[in-house]
Amino acid sequence: MTTRQPFNIMIVGQRGRLQYEALLFVASLRARAPSFAGRVIVAEPQPGPLWPDDPRIEPDIAEALIELGAEIVPFHGNHFGAAYPYGNKIEGLATLPPGEPFIFFDSDTLILDDIGAMPIDFTRPTASMRREGTWPQEELYWPGYTAIWKSLYDKFGLDFESSLDTDHPDEYWQRYLYFNAGWFLGSDPQAFLARFLDMSLAIRDDRPPELVIQPLDPWLDQVALPLVVHSLGGGRPGPELDGLDGDITCHWRLMPLMYARESDKAIAVLEEVSAPNRIKKHLKKHEAFKRMIYQSRGQKVREMFDQDDLPRREQQLRNRIKSAGFWIR
Structure with a gap:
């Protein structure tokens, strides 16, 4: 049922860019x-x-996170590690208590409004629809969207037809269940983990023949996620969750993209929550935050674009920002 029951939030934090993103989140x-x-x-x-290099959060950032009420919970990566760091969002689910509703967020996300007040049906798993048709990729000898996706559903004994959005035509990417893995939710993180891990490893290590020319790095998590959600009785999010891809949360991804395309509200929240000295003294150590937020280069990027008339594809945004000399990760 849809309820305002308490739920837990998980993000991944580790040394480098993600620890600063986690603090901002x-x-x-x-x-x-x-x-x-x-x-x-x-x-x-x-x-x-x-993990050949120590991935643990630096002590001063860890202290700042704990002061804000976050819990830093360790986990051991046994299947992905540095070779596929996106696997952290899968294996990291082990840190969540079983049987308690959860939302996972990528660390490059900003909370814009009161997420705790949202009515969410955690018994129906779902994930972010803020995505482009990034996978599968059209190739000269590829078998097509239907053949590729159906081979995956068949591999796991799932009903393919019930996953389709028949408002879209055959062989159009939005017909097929596909998410951005920037957020996903469910009622039991350990059940989600078991399914996510099993399916990801099975796809990685024994892909169907239809996928033979398809890249799985970095797309593996987003290939497996629709199958996980569908197998647990979930699907596309309903309109009551639109705020998780809009007014309630903002998956900003990279600072130049944040300033180029996100809402005025998102930019205002970003600059508000990064301003206090107890946050600023840490975030300014990260070069992208220092330049974009504290040296105001982000506002120069913003002035380059009409946020009501943005280029259709993200790559066009990236290219224009790079040409102007403002690109930074």
């Missing part, structure tokens, strides 16, 4: 979501054979 949550009553778990990968 938690700062925005605390500032903009006063009714959020769940736990904020920062899943932290630990050193091991798959």
